[in-house]
Amino acid sequence: MELALSLGDTPKPFSLFENPNKGFSIVLEQAQKSLEEKRGSSDPPIQLNLLPSTPVHHRSHPSPHQIPWLNHALDVEPIARVTNANRFRLASVEDTNDEGAAVSSPNSAASSFRMDFSIMNGNGDARNSSREGGVDSDDEENGSTRKKLRLSKEQSAFLEETFKEHTTLNPKQKLALAKQLNLRPRQVEVWFQNRRARTKLKQTEVDCEYLKKCCETLTEENRRLQKELQELRALKTSQPFYMQLPATTLTMCPSCERVATNTTGAATATKQTASIAAGGRHQK
DNA sequence: TATGCGAGTGGCGTTACATCA
DNA sequence: GGTGATGTAACGCCACTCGCA
Numbered sequence: 444m445e446l447a448l449s450l451g452d453t454p455k456p457f458s459l460f461e462n463p464n465k466g467f468s469i470v471l472e473q474a475q476k477s478l479e480e481k482r483g484s485s486d487p488p489i490q491l492n493l494l495p496s497t498p499v500h501h502r503s504h505p506s507p508h509q510i511p512w513l514n515h516a517l518d519v520e521p522i523a524r525v526t527n528a529n530r531f532r533l534a535s536v537e538d539t540n541d542e543g544a545a546v547s548s549p550n551s552a553a554s555s556f557r558m559d560f561s562i563m564n565g566n567g568d569a570r571n572s573s574r575e576g577g578v579d580s581d582d583e584e585n586g587s588t589r590k591k592l593r594l595s596k597e598q599s600a601f602l603e604e605t606f607k608e609h610t611t612l613n614p615k616q617k618l619a620l621a622k623q624l625n626l627r628p629r630q631v632e633v634w635f636q637n638r639r640a641r642t643k644l645k646q647t648e649v650d651c652e653y654l655k656k657c658c659e660t661l662t663e664e665n666r667r668l669q670k671e672l673q674e675l676r677a678l679k680t681s682q683p684f685y686m687q688l689p690a691t692t693l694t695m696c697p698s699c700e701r702v703a704t705n706t707t708g709a710a711t712a713t714k715q716t717a718s719i720a721a722g723g724r725h726q727k
Numbered sequence: 728t729a730t731g732c733g734a735g736t737g738g739c740g741t742t743a744c745a746t747c748a
Numbered sequence: 749g750g751t752g753a754t755g756t757a758a759c760g761c762c763a764c765t766c767g768c769a
Contacts, residue, residue, distance in 0.1 A: 592734080593733080611761085614760095632760085634732095636762075637733070640764095643762095
């Protein structure tokens with residue numbers, strides 16, 4: 444599994460910015476604004492491309508990895524986070540596919556791996572080995588012990604591709620995917636939950652790194668400005684002559700910040716004075 | 728021993744439905 | 749009978765956690 448890290452050049456800003464409920468976002472926003480103001484340009488914020496980027500043209504130009512039935516399902520019913528709003532009662536369907544027994548909690552459909560895939564797929568072939576993510580033979584023999592299930596590479600890859608298309612599944616998609624991969628719907632559901640959680644975790648790590656860099660940059664900028672201020676104050680005390688210049692004679696060109704001579708204004712004169720005191724920094 | 732990851736559990740939000748005033 | 753308030757069940761998701769490979 445590859446996690447692509449994109450540093451900039453992303454249409455979407457920082458993920459945390461998108462969530463106003465996160466306390467982090469305020470800090471980040473301020474830091475980013477501050478940096479942008481100082482630089483005069485907006486550096487593209489960092490973003491970890493863990494979440495699948497859904498191409499705008501994705502329906503018209505399907506990728507080689509696209510899953511037709513999923514796209515079809517999308518056409519029928521858009522998902523994202525509307526599963527609650529648009530969900531339809533599938534309890535009976537799921538329960539049927541989900542063993543319908545050995546339920547340890549309302550959300551966990553099964554705590555053992557007893558499953559006859561021949562019921563679901565019409566074939567109970569040799570793919571149902573534990574390594575392939577199907578029924579574990581040990582579980583068949585010993586229902587009390589649960590062996591660690593590992594999905595096969597093919598199953599993982601397929602789930603990954605599906606996740607790239609959309610990070611959540613509606614019940615139809617879940618059932619279809621489970622059927623296609625020879626897994627229980629609950630397994631597909633859990634895989635997507637875990638995948639979302641780990642994506643979020645990775646993104647958080649990247650966010651933290653970005654915040655660190657922001658903090659360092661701002662600290663450095665602050666240090667520089669403090670130093671500059673000290674120099675200005677020193678100049679002000681040692682060369683009071685500049686402070687006695689008529690305020691109406693000097694100003695700054697707003698566009699290039701060079702000295703102009705025949706406009707007036709006390710504020711701009713102050714700016715000019717500061718500029719001269721700073722050694723004409725703007726005249727590079 | 729550390730790590731990845733599949734899975735269990737509890738809590739929360741949302742929706743549909745039933746009941747009652 | 750229609751309507752709004754309230755309670756409840758079902759469902760999905762998330763955060764946390766465990767434990768196996």
